[in-house]
Amino acid sequence: MNLFAEIRALVVDALGQMAAEGSLPAGLDLTPVAVEPPRDPAHGDMATNAAMVLAKPAGLQPRVIAEALASKLSADPRISLAEVAGPGFLNLRLALPVWQRVVTDALQAGGTYGKSALGQGQRVNVEFVSANPTGPMHVGHVRGAVVGDALSNLLAFAGWDVTREYYINDGGAQVDVLARSAYERYREANGLEPEIREGLYPGDYLIPVGEALKAKYGTRLLDQPEAVWLQDVRSFATELMMEEIKSDLRLLGVEMDVFSSEKALYGTGEIEAAIETLRGMDLIYEGVLEPPKGKEPDDWEPRVQTLFRSTAHGDDVDRPVKKSDGSWTYFAPDIAYHYNKVRRGFYALIDIFGADHGGYVKRMKAAVSALSGGKVPLDIKLIQLVKLYKNGEPFKMSKRAGTFVTLHDVVEEAGADVTRFIMLTRKNDVALDFDFAKVLEQSKDNPVFYVQYANARINSVLRKAREAGIACDDATLAGVDLSGMTHEAEIALARKIAEWPRLVEIAARGNEPHRVAFYLYELASELHGLWNRGNYDPSLRFFQTGNAATSAAKIALARAAGVVIGNGLGILGVTPVEEMR
């Protein structure tokens, strides 16, 4: 299915023959042998570095190995040309039937084209969003949500068993602030003047929470000391906030598998157990930290605290797990939570954090490393911020949240599909500009439109063909004779289609869903290019008036591209459009 893997197997096989014949030493390590698309298409369809990486261990000149390998490979019907180039590259040109078969394969596989067994069904946990339940989600959360969800889709497509998980930070002081803020709105709902003091959440979104509190408690909580109502109001408000967050996530098309609560860890002994486990490894001790160099806080005073020896697992300084009043720091329950994930048997963990949590990465990795005995890898993706614009002007919109633009606002303005796609048009660790005007523009400058338009064009061809009585279901197209598909522009599209399974693996290996978006852009570009050539070379049009057989072959190619676009957009969580309006 993966053409590159197939040709690599062919190369490995040929090397094996050479070893058997004595032209190559036996027992060479072939893992560094790669078969890749050459950077310059003029060099051929694929290139292998086999001769170069084997030269030293074999004690032979690269070109000697390459020549011998070339003559072996030339014997295979799939290879039309094998030539040695540069320092010892072996450039391969593949025979036309190979590319024709790519189209057939894609059509036969349909929604599974490009799926990989890379993950071998192993369980991987992707923790993302994890927004504090103190208000509606804002733009800052959107990108993390989209990246996490698309990454989950990608890993599932690549053969992993993925759990999407949200960690609810409902255990710290910020939810007390939420409760106090909601209480003021509750007083407001009862006709009193709210006192939104400094440090409380001022957003309008708490007004309905106040109303709901009034509906539930009437006037009973008025003029009561905080100790009486804090707990109830807190859990009531966080629950409502979580409902709102879940509904926001649905707007974006994100569905979590598991919600884990920080608060729920308290009182279960899980935190204590995690810390004791670390203590058993001599990784917990009472000690005094050095003040940070060059930036000593004014109120710095040496303090004895309970510390995690994270330096033993690659961190720069040890980290406190208890505050001076003896309560846990935020880090402690997070250690317990990650320990919990480790114990649930995940093969690998992934956290999607905001870039402002960068300072947290090493200690979290240290904790997971210690608690899993180095067995469970933790990959942390930091998501850079999104800058909003409209027609190039910085964009501010705050209907109800106070100072920030909410996820709801963004999706309402741009739509979930556009939002998701654009959020994936940058690598996670670089800042992203999001211009509401540009992302909705119907032009080539807009990658979402460009990819969707390619899909719409394919569908337009299919419609036209059906009207002309040509059977266009995938099964029929998969059986079409493609021997007439020989034009270089058509092969170029097939070549791009053949890259898809390889791209999925590369993207999954690096936990990099943005690669899918870039690939789709390139694929769309190939399709548009071929389509445009049809403008002045009618023989390249997908639909050939009055020639059903030729049309079917060309339509098979177009539809194969459509299959890949569908699968790719599926990973991004974007709905393919059938028609542009």
Add this chain to the structure above:
RNA sequence: GGUCCCGUAGCUCAGUUGGAUAGAGCAGCCGCCUUCUAAGCGGCAUGUCGAGGGUUCGAAUCCUUCCGGGACCGCCA
């Protein structure tokens, strides 16, 4: 001061995990656009890959030292 991220064409960014002469889109320049496969098409030009050093057959990519920008740095989460 330390840690992490970023630095690639005028601009916005990719760069297949170490491969060949570093790519794309904008903007720029030159043509085309009575074609219905519309929401433009084709072509041209563009580089100190922040700088120096190192590793090796080979570096934008790995190591190191600087420079510039950002984030973070014990009782916030």
